[in-house]
Amino acid sequence: MAMAELTTPKTTSPFLNSSSQLRLSSKLHLSNQFRHLILPPLHATPSSKISCSVSQNNQAPVAVQDNGSVKTKKECYGVFCLTYDLKAEEETKSWKKMISIAVSGAAGMISNHLLFKLASGSVFGPDQPIALKLLGSERSIQALEGVAMELEDSLFPLLREVDIGTDPYEVFQDVEWALLIGAKPRGPGMERAALLDINGQIFAEQGKALNAVASPNVKVLVVGNPCNTNALICLKNAPNIPAKNFHALTRLDENRAKCQLALKAGVFYDKVSNMTIWGNHSTTQVPDFLNARINGRPVKEVITDHKWLEEGFTESVQKRGGLLIQKWGRSSAASTAVSIVDAIKSLVTPTPEGDWFSTGVYTNGNPYGIAEDLVFSMPCRSKGDGDYELVKDVEIDDYLRKRIAKSEAELLAEKQCVAHLTGDGIAFCDLGPVDTMLPGEV
Numbered sequence: 001m002a003m004a005e006l007t008t009p010k011t012t013s014p015f016l017n018s019s020s021q022l023r024l025s026s027k028l029h030l031s032n033q034f035r036h037l038i039l040p041p042l043h044a045t046p047s048s049k050i051s052c053s054v055s056q057n058n059q060a061p062v063a064v065q066d067n068g069s070v071k072t073k074k075e076c077y078g079v080f081c082l083t084y085d086l087k088a089e090e091e092t093k094s095w096k097k098m099i100s101i102a103v104s105g106a107a108g109m110i111s112n113h114l115l116f117k118l119a120s121g122s123v124f125g126p127d128q129p130i131a132l133k134l135l136g137s138e139r140s141i142q143a144l145e146g147v148a149m150e151l152e153d154s155l156f157p158l159l160r161e162v163d164i165g166t167d168p169y170e171v172f173q174d175v176e177w178a179l180l181i182g183a184k185p186r187g188p189g190m191e192r193a194a195l196l197d198i199n200g201q202i203f204a205e206q207g208k209a210l211n212a213v214a215s216p217n218v219k220v221l222v223v224g225n226p227c228n229t230n231a232l233i234c235l236k237n238a239p240n241i242p243a244k245n246f247h248a249l250t251r252l253d254e255n256r257a258k259c260q261l262a263l264k265a266g267v268f269y270d271k272v273s274n275m276t277i278w279g280n281h282s283t284t285q286v287p288d289f290l291n292a293r294i295n296g297r298p299v300k301e302v303i304t305d306h307k308w309l310e311e312g313f314t315e316s317v318q319k320r321g322g323l324l325i326q327k328w329g330r331s332s333a334a335s336t337a338v339s340i341v342d343a344i345k346s347l348v349t350p351t352p353e354g355d356w357f358s359t360g361v362y363t364n365g366n367p368y369g370i371a372e373d374l375v376f377s378m379p380c381r382s383k384g385d386g387d388y389e390l391v392k393d394v395e396i397d398d399y400l401r402k403r404i405a406k407s408e409a410e411l412l413a414e415k416q417c418v419a420h421l422t423g424d425g426i427a428f429c430d431l432g433p434v435d436t437m438l439p440g441e442v
């Protein structure tokens with residue numbers, strides 16, 4: 001067994017520029033590979049150096065404490081032994097209480113952009129310390145360690161803890177936000193029904209785990225596709241969590257729609273407001289140009305090419321993901337991460353007067369006659385408390401109604417395919433003569 005001596009790195013981080021020093025602590029549960037990295041307390045006890053004895057396979061260092069006591073070998077793992085003692089944690093007077101955020105598919109492309117935004121404070125604010133709970137699988141556990149190492153090397157002052165694990169019952173413990181990104185991509189020749197089933201099982205399990213161990217008011221944002229139906233499965237498996245707390249990400253579609261309208265109108269995209277995406281995050285989604293505004297005016301007054309609005313605009317938003325894949329060779333990751341940030345911020349900051357945002361939410365009690373018991377993108381507003389209310393007085397004309405009905409029918413068909421996962425009986429899967437598509441599949 002080799003002994004490694006580690007000294008505190010020189011840094012300009014507000015955390016580490018005091019006499020705080022690295023300490024060793026560990027919370028590894030070998031049974032399910034839950035690994036724990038705790039970042040320093042604000043007033044960590046000074047110590048000049050730490051030592052860490054590393055076993056030959058470099059997997060399980062032994063932590064030697066300042067007081068000479070030795071933590072058992074199985075308790076800590078590699079770089080995750082380089083932790084601070086959370087028990088010593090104190091909050092500053094200006095910082096809020098730490099919140100825990102779970103991210104699944106944390107070794108994937110979207111997460112690779114998202115995690116660093118979360119840790120930087122640009123999502124929950126510069127006074128909000130966070131703990132990140134990263135969920136992966138046996139496939140990705142090594143990569144997840146790499147992600148955690150990069151987070152560590154970024155010296156984010158607000159990032160207080162990083163856990164990685166493969167068991168949702170461990171990773172979701174007490175989390176206040178769950179960003180569910182991990183999902184199997186649809187491979188060549190794979191039926192959409194098969195995708196619904198495979199991913200549905202992931203989201204059924206994660207719903208159960210959230211129900212059992214997450215904070216009772218956890219907010220859940222499902223990104224992994226098909227995200228609306230995955231969100232429905234998740235919420236049906238989590239009966240103790242309010243159904244209202246579950247969202248399917250359609251904010252990327254909203255952002256794409258705003259961009260296309262701005263481009264056509266020759267304005268900067270911050271001039272576009274009141275943009276609703278109705279329905280499914282698929283090629284049946286309905287970007288609503290009837291109620292959207294440019295510089296506060298109805299879009300149809302500003303853009304008089306109505307044929308373009310009905311055809312070109314609508315299709316360009318529905319198929320934007322596919323075009324991106326053709327160009328970039330992979331699906332949108334950076335802009336998806338940005339849209340996740342936007343979606344969260346829309347819930348934790350008050351919606352500007354007169355405006356709204358789109359998110360896929362549970363349809364029960366909706367004022368638009370959309371079938372109940374679906375997750376459907378609709379216009380929402382928030383007071384900034386993490387909750388939202390539906391905007392109730394949006395006009396729906398015949399054009400919109402017809403298209404919204406098509407997206408609704410698609411979601412009803414998807415729901416039938418996953419009845420075995422939602423507790424609604426025996427699944428019957430008939431997705432119609434034309435196989436439905438994710439935005440990235442065209």
Ligand SMILES: NC(=O)C1=CN([C@@H]2O[C@H](COP(=O)(O)OP(=O)(O)OC[C@H]3O[C@@H](n4cnc5c(N)ncnc54)[C@H](OP(=O)(O)O)[C@@H]3O)[C@@H](O)[C@H]2O)C=CC1
Nearest residue numbers: 105107108109110136137139140182183184224225249252
């Ligand atoms: N709603 C939206 O607007 C958008 C949604 N998406 C969707 O987000 C999801 C993630 O995208 P992205 O991060 O780019 O994808 P990546 O392929 O980069 O990562 C996806 C992660 O999913 C996990 N996964 C879970 N189960 C499986 C499985 N059975 N087979 C393979 N991987 C699995 C993998 O992590 P692990 O092994 O740790 O489980 C993998 O790291 C996809 O479903 C994508 O379609 C993408 C763009 C926009």
Ligand SMILES: O=C([O-])CC(=O)C(=O)O
Nearest residue numbers: 321331332438439440441
């Ligand atoms: O289909 C995908 O995986 C990508 C996707 O959702 C999008 O780009 O909107």
